[in-house]
Amino acid sequence: MPMPAAEIERLIKQGIPDAKVTIEDLRGDGDHYAARVESTAFKGKSRVQQHQLVYRALGGRMGGELHALQLTTAAPE
């Protein structure tokens, strides 16, 4: 089921307040997104842990409602 990009961004920011989120709708179908998330919360964490924080913010939608979200995470330099 499609999910608007703004909703994805809202959920991520709700879970990770200082997150800088950029979302691209890869096919313009509201179903295949690429998100880049930058946050100080990622400092010192492995990529797996960083993605887990984003998934937790998305509250179980990843893999369900949100089928295809390419994720890139980074801590600010």
Next chain:
Amino acid sequence: MSEPAVFNRIREEIAENPVTVFMKGSPIFPQCGFSAAVVGVLTHMNVKFKGIDVLSDQDIREGIKAFSNWPTIPQLYVKGEFVGGCDIVREMYQSGELQKLLKDKGVPFAEP
């Protein structure tokens, strides 16, 4: 709370196989683009791996998500350790981190 019985099966698989991919479909016929991408990276690097088709086993399909606290398939394990899903594998390959990880873990690979 006791853990699901399938966790032991997962532990056995990732202990037995130095490189394991939990995926949709088989390495020859992946049933999903993300699974195909991970298979593609490993094949490109000539890494020997075992693909476990979660579509043919509902217990594993749900169990692996809980086991690794990771909501999506595919999932790559190297020497018993969860490495990541499709995005992380691709990113690590491009940055050379995957090559380093395999080398550090003593897993043979050959880049063309």
